[in-house]
Amino acid sequence: MHSTINEDGRDNDCSTNCSATTEVRRLDEDKDALSNQEDEREGDEEEQLFAGIIAAIDIRQLQAFVLAIRKETSPNLTDDVICTVYYPPHTGSYNIVYEVVFSDDVRWAIRIPAAGDVFSPTFAQTMHLDIVAQRLVSSKTSMPLPHIHYWSVDAQNALGRPFMITDFVIGTNLSKVWNDSQWITDAKREIIFKQLAWWMAELAELEFGQIGRLEVDETSGTCVVVPFPELSTLIVFADDETPPPVLGPAGPFISAHAFLSCVLYARRSLGDSPMLVMLQLFLSVLPDPALDGPPFVLGHTDYDSQNIIVADDGTITGIIDWDGIYVGPRQGGAMAYPSWLTVDWDPLFYGWAENNSDEENGRFDSPTELMKYRRAYLDAVDIASNGKLTQCTRNSHIWQALWIAITNEVATAPIINRLSKLLFGDEVLGYEIQTGISEGQWYRTGKGDIVELTAE
Numbered sequence: 001m002h003s004t005i006n007e008d009g010r011d012n013d014c015s016t017n018c019s020a021t022t023e024v025r026r027l028d029e030d031k032d033a034l035s036n037q038e039d040e041r042e043g044d045e046e047e048q049l050f051a052g053i054i055a056a057i058d059i060r061q062l063q064a065f066v067l068a069i070r071k072e073t074s075p076n077l078t079d080d081v082i083c084t085v086y087y088p089p090h091t092g093s094y095n096i097v098y099e100v101v102f103s104d105d106v107r108w109a110i111r112i113p114a115a116g117d118v119f120s121p122t123f124a125q126t127m128h129l130d131i132v133a134q135r136l137v138s139s140k141t142s143m144p145l146p147h148i149h150y151w152s153v154d155a156q157n158a159l160g161r162p163f164m165i166t167d168f169v170i171g172t173n174l175s176k177v178w179n180d181s182q183w184i185t186d187a188k189r190e191i192i193f194k195q196l197a198w199w200m201a202e203l204a205e206l207e208f209g210q211i212g213r214l215e216v217d218e219t220s221g222t223c224v225v226v227p228f229p230e231l232s233t234l235i236v237f238a239d240d241e242t243p244p245p246v247l248g249p250a251g252p253f254i255s256a257h258a259f260l261s262c263v264l265y266a267r268r269s270l271g272d273s274p275m276l277v278m279l280q281l282f283l284s285v286l287p288d289p290a291l292d293g294p295p296f297v298l299g300h301t302d303y304d305s306q307n308i309i310v311a312d313d314g315t316i317t318g319i320i321d322w323d324g325i326y327v328g329p330r331q332g333g334a335m336a337y338p339s340w341l342t343v344d345w346d347p348l349f350y351g352w353a354e355n356n357s358d359e360e361n362g363r364f365d366s367p368t369e370l371m372k373y374r375r376a377y378l379d380a381v382d383i384a385s386n387g388k389l390t391q392c393t394r395n396s397h398i399w400q401a402l403w404i405a406i407t408n409e410v411a412t413a414p415i416i417n418r419l420s421k422l423l424f425g426d427e428v429l430g431y432e433i434q435t436g437i438s439e440g441q442w443y444r445t446g447k448g449d450i451v452e453l454t455a456e
Contacts, residue, residue, distance in 0.1 A: 050091045050096055050114050053096060053112070053114050053161070054088065054089060054096060056160070057112075057159060059085055059087055061158060062085060062098065062110070062158075062159065063083055063085050063100075065158045065159070066083060066085075066100050066108065066110060066165065067081075067082075067083050067102075069149070069150050069165065070083070070102065070106075070108075073149055073150065077104075080103075081102055081103050081104055082102070082103045083100050083101065083102045083103070084100070084101045084102075084103075085098055085099070085100050086098065086099040086100075086101070091114075092321075093115070094113060094114065094115040094116075094323070095111050095112060095113055095114055095115075096111075096112040096114050097109050097110065097111050097112070098110040098112075099168050100168070101168075107167065107168035107170070108149065108165055108166065108167060108168055109146065109165070109166050109167070109168040109169075110163060110164075110165050111163060111164045111165070111166060112159065112161055112162070112163045113127070113161070113162055113163075117243070118161060118162050119154070119155055119161075119162075122229050122230045122233075123153075123162070124153040124154050124162065125153075125229045126213075126229055126230070126233065126324070127151075127153045127162055127164075128153050129213040129214060129215060129226075129229070130322060130323055130324065130325055131148060131151060131153075131164070132214050132215055132216055132223065133213070133214045133223075133298060133322070133325040133326070134148060134322050134325060135148060136206070136214060136223050136298075137203065137206075137298060137322075137325075140206055141199060141202045141203055141205075141206075142199065142202060143199045143202065143203060143319060144169075144199075144316060144317060144318045144319055145318070145319060145320075145322065146166035146167040146168070146169055146318055146320060147166060147167045148164060148165070148166050149165045149166065149167070150164075150165040151163065151164040151165065167318075169309045169317055169318030169320060170309075170311075170317055171309035171310050171311050171317040171318065172309065172310055172311075172312075173305070173306050173307075173308070173309060173310075174192070174305040174306070174308040174309070174310050174340075175304070175305035175306040175308075175340070177310070178305050178340065179362065179363055179364065179365070183312075187314070188313075188314035189314075189373065189376065190376065190380075191313075191314040191315070192308070192310070192314055192316065193373075193376055193377045193380040194380050194383075194384070195315070195316045196308075196316070196338065196377075196380070197377065197380035197381045197383070197384040197385075198380075198384045199319075200299075200334045200335060200381070200384075201334075201335075201381065201384040201385040201389055203297065203298055203299070203334040204297045204330060204333075204334040204335055204385070204389055204392075206297060206298060207294070207295035207296070207297060208225050208294070208295065208296045208297070208327045209225070209254075209294045209295070209296070210225040210251070210252035210253060210254055210294070210296065210327070211225070211251060211252055211253040211254075211255075211256070211258075211259045211296050211326070211327055211328050211329070212225040212226055212227055212228060212251040212252035212253065212326065212327055213225070213226050213227070213228055213229070213251075213326050213327070214226070214298075214325075214326075214327060225251075225252045225327055226251075226252065227249040227250055227251045227252060228249060228250045228251050228326065229249055230246070230247065230248065230249065231247040231248060231249070231250040231262070231263070231266055232244040232245055232246065232247045232266075233324065234250075234263055234407055235263065235266065235267065235407050235408075235409070236407060236408040236409060236410065236411075237409055238409040238410050245270065247266055250262055250263075250266075254293070254294070255292045255293055256287060256291065256292045256293075256328075256329035256331075256332070256399075257283065257287065257292050259328065259329070260283055260287075260402070260403065260406055261283065263406055263407055264276065264279055264280060264283065264406045267406065267409075268280075274434040274435070274437040274438040274443060275412060275413060275416055275434060276412075277434075277437050277443060278416055278420075278430070278433065278434055278437070279402070279405055279406055279412070279416065282402055282405075282416075282419055282423065283402065283406075285423065286398055286399070286402055286419065286423070287331075287398075287399055287402065288331065288391075288395065288399075290391070291329060291330060291331050291391070291392060291399075292329075295330070296327050296328055296329060296330070296333070297327065297328070297330050297333045297334045297335070298325060298326070298327055298328075298333060298334060299325070299326075299328055299332065299333025299334045299335075299336060300319065300322060300325065301322075301323065301324040301325060301326070302321055302323075302339070303336060303338050303339050304338065304339040304340055305338070305339075305340040306321075307319060307320050307321045308338075329399070330389070330392040331392050331393070331395070331396040331399045331400075332396065332399050332400060332403055335381065335389050335392035335393045335396060336393070336396040336397075336399070336400055337374055337377055337378075337393065337396055337397050337400070338377065339400075340365075341365075341370055341373050341374050341377060341397075342370070342374070342397040342400055342401070343364075343365075343370070344367050344370050345397050345398075345400070345401040345415070345418060346401065346404055346411060346414070346415060347414040347415065347417070347418055348410060348411045348414045348415075349411075350364065351363065351364050352364035352365070352366055352367070374397065377393070378390065378393055378394060381393045398419075398422070401415050401418065401419060402415075402419070405419070416430060417430060420433075441453055441454065
């Protein structure tokens with residue numbers, strides 16, 4: 001961010017009434033020039049979710065506003081520069097994104113959060129902490145994050161909503177071409193793995209002693225670990241129609257086990273089950289104890305192919321969507337496998353099956369291919385870190401599966417089946433253990449009672 005911008009990213013002198021030459025261009029006029037920077041949503045329900053917000057935004061006012069910001073942050077900009085705003089905007093799972101193209105070929109993205117209570121103090125604090133961490137990553141690594149030019153974490157601005165202005169990343173979402181046999185090759189996979197492994201090893205060099213969010217210490221000006229503002233933001237609830245419960249702040253934590261235990265305890269306190277008790281057992285056995293303590297590192301909370309933007313030759317031009325970035329265990333942060341290489345450990349979202357047609361399976365990597373790609377990525381990490389971080393990545397897919405099972409209500413049961421087969425050798429035995437837990441005295445005893453082993 002330029003020094004002319006206030007620390008909160010806003011500049012009160014950027015009036016939306018400034019005279020500016022602007023142009024609105026529809027997306028269908030120049031589709032080839034666009035890159036989908038968000039995972040596209042389809043269907044009437046999704047469109048209606050964003051329609052009201054989009055309708056409330058005056059495009060001419062938006063253009064004048066963003067041009068004023070460009071001039072404020074670029075004092076030497078000539079007066080004849082104009083900007084084009086593409087309309088309608090891109091819509092992703094949680095954000096609305098307008099692409100802005102200036103006449104000097106600079107491209108910006110205006111990213112407007114649209115899901116959840118974006119006007120709450122908790123959201124404002126969370127967005128602020130996101131920006132703190134992203135700016136640190138940009139300043140300390142060569143990771144290709146979109147540069148943040150300007151932001152507002154509240155509604156006190158011309159848009160009446162929180163927003164962020166970043167560089168617009170040119171390229172294609174990797175998710176669109178990873179399984180495209182006309183595009184993907186072994187050489188491109190190797191290029192992609194090498195780039196990601198190098199950047200993630202670089203990110204892992206930023207070490208911290210606790211797990212939590214990053215904030216700037218006002219006295220020292222350095223980044224320090226602070227609590228998660230709201231614990232419920234770490235949990236994906238099955239009921240997305242009801243506002244999530246308010247659980248309060250959590251952390252910082254001094255171990256990976258304490259971190260996972262806190263989230264799991266929150267879920268059990270909201271509604272216990274033998275299935276969650278099984279997770280408690282897995283938590284005691286599956287994570288590598290050698291990686292339980294510090295150092296802790298930053299990581300992408302959605303390290304998936306839709307957030308990797310690539311050029312045609314496989315060069316990565318940007319890594320986007322860093323919402324919720326926090327300091328966590330190495331095997332769940334920078335040194336985790338990319339999510340699209342571990343999807344077989346999250347059965348709910350894995351569509352490959354032996355009895356599927358070739359056409360149905362063509363959109364997915366087979367289990368054999370995924371094992372091959374994990375080995376290739378691990379080799380890339382080994383080279384990038386000179387062997388220092390290989391152990392952190394090797395079985396990170398198990399830690400990630402456990403994390404998803406604990407934090408995602410919908411994914412819990414399928415992953416427990418998968419982990420039961422890993423630990424017990426049989427999914428059926430996992431079901432039998434859950435049944436035994438439900439019938440056991442320990443689980444059935446109320447909180448206010450003394451646990452006793454009584455004869456039946």
